[in-house]
Amino acid sequence: MTAFLLLPTLALLARGLNASFLPTLLSPAVTDTLRVSLWTTGLSALLTVGLVTPVAFLLARFDFRGKAVLETLLDLPVVLPPVVAGLGLLLTFGRQGLLGAPLELAGLNLAFTPAAVVMAQLFTSAPFYLRAARAGFSSVDRDAEQAARVDGASGAQVFRLITWPLAFPFLLEGLVLAWARALGEFGATILFAGSLQGRTRTVTLAVYAALESDLGPALVLSAVMVCVAFTVLLVVRSLAARRG
Amino acid sequence: MKRLRRSCARVLLGALLLTGGARAATLTVFAASSLTDAFTEIGREFDRRSGNRTTFQFAGSQTLRAQLEGGARADVYASANDAQFTPLVGKIVTARQVFAGNTLSVIVPRGSARVKTLADLTRPGLRIVIAAPTVPVGEYTRRMLGAVDRAGTYGRDYSARFMKNVVSEEPSVRQVALKVQLGEADAAVVYSSDVTPALKRAVQVVALPSRFNMPAAYPVGVTVGARSGPEARAFVAFLLSADGQRTLRRWGFRPAP
Numbered sequence: 001m002t003a004f005l006l007l008p009t010l011a012l013l014a015r016g017l018n019a020s021f022l023p024t025l026l027s028p029a030v031t032d033t034l035r036v037s038l039w040t041t042g043l044s045a046l047l048t049v050g051l052v053t054p055v056a057f058l059l060a061r062f063d064f065r066g067k068a069v070l071e072t073l074l075d076l077p078v079v080l081p082p083v084v085a086g087l088g089l090l091l092t093f094g095r096q097g098l099l100g101a102p103l104e105l106a107g108l109n110l111a112f113t114p115a116a117v118v119m120a121q122l123f124t125s126a127p128f129y130l131r132a133a134r135a136g137f138s139s140v141d142r143d144a145e146q147a148a149r150v151d152g153a154s155g156a157q158v159f160r161l162i163t164w165p166l167a168f169p170f171l172l173e174g175l176v177l178a179w180a181r182a183l184g185e186f187g188a189t190i191l192f193a194g195s196l197q198g199r200t201r202t203v204t205l206a207v208y209a210a211l212e213s214d215l216g217p218a219l220v221l222s223a224v225m226v227c228v229a230f231t232v233l234l235v236v237r238s239l240a241a242r243r244g
Numbered sequence: 245m246k247r248l249r250r251s252c253a254r255v256l257l258g259a260l261l262l263t264g265g266a267r268a269a270t271l272t273v274f275a276a277s278s279l280t281d282a283f284t285e286i287g288r289e290f291d292r293r294s295g296n297r298t299t300f301q302f303a304g305s306q307t308l309r310a311q312l313e314g315g316a317r318a319d320v321y322a323s324a325n326d327a328q329f330t331p332l333v334g335k336i337v338t339a340r341q342v343f344a345g346n347t348l349s350v351i352v353p354r355g356s357a358r359v360k361t362l363a364d365l366t367r368p369g370l371r372i373v374i375a376a377p378t379v380p381v382g383e384y385t386r387r388m389l390g391a392v393d394r395a396g397t398y399g400r401d402y403s404a405r406f407m408k409n410v411v412s413e414e415p416s417v418r419q420v421a422l423k424v425q426l427g428e429a430d431a432a433v434v435y436s437s438d439v440t441p442a443l444k445r446a447v448q449v450v451a452l453p454s455r456f457n458m459p460a461a462y463p464v465g466v467t468v469g470a471r472s473g474p475e476a477r478a479f480v481a482f483l484l485s486a487d488g489q490r491t492l493r494r495w496g497f498r499p500a501p
Contacts, residue, residue: 090426090428094426094427094428095427095428096426096427096428109371111428112371112373112411112412112428112429113411190415193412194373194411194412194413194414194423195376195412195413195414195415196410196411196412196413197413199411200411200412208415209376209378209413209415211310212304212306212307212309212310212376212378212415213306213377213378
């Protein structure tokens with residue numbers, strides 16, 4: 001079993017890390033996709049932190065009717081097949097979609113743009129951060145917050161000085177996982193954003209496209225992805241260890 | 245116990261009869277995605293007559309070629325162009341026979357006011373979807389653009405302006421057609437045979453002068469490692485027979501060029 005789990009990874013590294021690794025890595029086809037992947041996943045990570053953190057805090061601290069149903073709905077993208085998520089995005093934000101007409105009026109054409117790449121990543125990866133952040137905010141000792149408040153801290157100060165630092169390892173771990181999921185996103189992206197070099201073709205789409213013509217870039221990008229994935233998991237492990 | 249054993253034997257016998265015992269073979273056909281509808285119908289008819297069980301894998305010809313080169317098992321390979329077929333002759337497929345032809349069609353969403361002629365395809369802000377260069381229809385599309393450039397009717401830089409409007413290069417012709425069907429692309433280049441009755445409800449065809457149109461040719465061959473060799477050859481023969489050709493014609497294919 002161990003060999004079964006290890007061998008494919010080793011095969012990818014052995015084939016990818018060959019003599020032509022560096023020249024291929026520096027070729028426009030490969031740098032274009034790395035650039036697209038880096039900035040789209042960076043943006044989707046920023047949006048995740050900004051938009052999801054308040055939601056996670058509210059869900060961790062407040063109870064209301066239908067909360068369980070809402071939380072389940074928010075978790076749904078984790079188990080939805082990505083291509084189904086892509087179809088959902090297209091049927092919502094596409095030109096003929098639910099919000100298509102108002103978006104068109106506002107001059108926004110989302111499908112087949114880098115914005116669509118970010119939206120596909122956000123939709124499929126944000127729930128990973130939401131789960132971790134919710135757990136983080138729930139784990140913060142309420143007595144510590146209460147004590148700070150007794151000492152005269154304002155609500156904002158309590159959040160900034162007590163809640164946020166205590167939940168931070170959870171948030172960071174969730175963010176790293178969400179970022180890795182965004183980097184590997186394929187199904188929703190190809191359906192909603194399409195595949196165009198330098199614009200919407202991310203690393204995973206490029207691996208798929210290259211497999212059918214020139215194996216070189218596919219092998220190099222695969223080796224890069226193995227290294228990135230390994231680093232991500234190592235970071236998550238060390239974060240989890242520090243959290244104790 | 246005895247009764248149970250007897251009924252078990254009966255079930256086993258039934259299963260054998262259902263699969264046709266030793267005579268029926270299972271046949272795996274790898275075929276270009278533009279052949280999806282025509283081959284599904286041809287396969288049903290072939291199985292009904294021969295008692296075989298034919299299963300298809302439809303994808304871009306370049307995907308199928310990559311899979312065959314990677315060791316995928318198939319009995320028959322039908323590609324939408326020679327570029328994805330000829331390199332396999334001798335190693336992976338035994339011989340090449342051309343069984344059908346096709347032409348290109350420019351499709352736009354039904355009722356579209358944005359695109360009426362080829363000249364409109366270069367209007368700034370238009371969203372065009374085509375296939376990637378390795379996909380056969382993507383190769384034919386680029387050849388068509390080259391022909392338009394050379395003719396000079398719409399300017400020598402027609403293809404450059406056209407490509408500026410391309411928002412996605414898809415992995416198969418059916419994915420290209422889907423984007424216009426969903427109304428998300430303003431125009432796309434597919435095969436004439438892709439404008440199936442199902443697609444016709446959602447799209448309309450923009451006239452493409454025949455001097456620009458690139459005739460596509462579909463080669464087919466039995467694989468070297470075919471497990472059901474005789475049945476695979478029978479399938480290819482059926483494709484070339486009058487009945488097979490009639491079905492292909494009905495799905496919008498042309499005779500082999």
